[in-house]
Amino acid sequence: MGETDAASVDLEIIADGPRSKPETRLWLRMLSTTKLISTEIRKRLRAEFGATLPQFDLMAQLYREKDGLRLGEISKRTMVTNGNITGLVERLEVDGLVLRETPDGDRRVTVARLTARGTEVFAAMAAAHEGWLRDMMADVDPAVISHLWHDVGRVKSSVANHLSGAPDE
Amino acid sequence: MGETDAASVDLEIIADGPRSKPETRLWLRMLSTTKLISTEIRKRLRAEFGATLPQFDLMAQLYREKDGLRLGEISKRTMVTNGNITGLVERLEVDGLVLRETPDGDRRVTVARLTARGTEVFAAMAAAHEGWLRDMMADVDPAVISHLWHDVGRVKSSVANHLSGAPDE
DNA sequence: AAGGGATATTTCAAATGTCAAAGGTTTGAC
């Protein structure tokens, strides 16, 4: 019968290429690790809060900006395309977690911000979220974690400087 | 008028939480970095080969197993859910890159493997793929890359051991 | 050989994601 269907990713035998270049091996490992974590977070968000990961991301942005954010700004911060923000915010508004309004100055703009209830709900989600991550990474030395944070930052910078779209200069 | 709409992700100012726990900060940074890279790879795969990232992942698995793989096995290795494999393989079959067959022994099973043309096409994609990654990570010290590979592996192991689904024992 | 339970794949609805174009608004040059 219908079971959980989720690819029960047993572990790290996911096939990081054995004879690939270092950059490729790192990439594959980052990709599978990220997917592992996000699948887990998605599962827990759904189970405990009935929320999705994109919704969580969006609310996280609004949580930091009590005055709200323009939709375009949300798009940039979450790396979610514009067209997508519309529906996302719409659903959150229906749930009473987010509220949309047009500022007086510029009627092209729509600003979204958390409702009181949205703020409350997000605070709970964020706390849980942090706990989940701490649990999942419990076996990793704290020093390694901050070191990783630093080095992944280097990778991110390098990548950002070598995109095909906008060569930075 | 209709422009490119893609959230022109300028760089690392994506908002890694400033006062979050280290684990959360690492997670957010890994997530945004991964997204940055995969968006770029997706773009190039599409432009140069007319392929999608999941298709590439799938073919990568088949490339290593000349005798083919069961769909469920592909699902586990690529972390793509079962339901997804079906359509993915279907499209690749239409394109003549992959071929499906049911082994005599067990008619529940479907085995997919690359066609001659699929093998050829994938080899080209893999070479390009490796080059893109080398370019993107060009500013990162090789020692940092292999160190990262190692440490991300630790994170992955830890996470794998703390999933809600199968607590390992 | 019949049935229950496990396996493997497929199907389905809802949410998300991309890309491209269309709608309103504002701004600035004239």
Place this chain on the structure above:
DNA sequence: GTCAAACCTTTGACATTTGAAATATCCCTT
């Protein structure tokens, strides 16, 4: 003032993803 260009959001057409349920097949016990 008026018009064109720039700006912000929404729409629309589709492909993909997820989670869960439905199908189909096999295996084991009786």
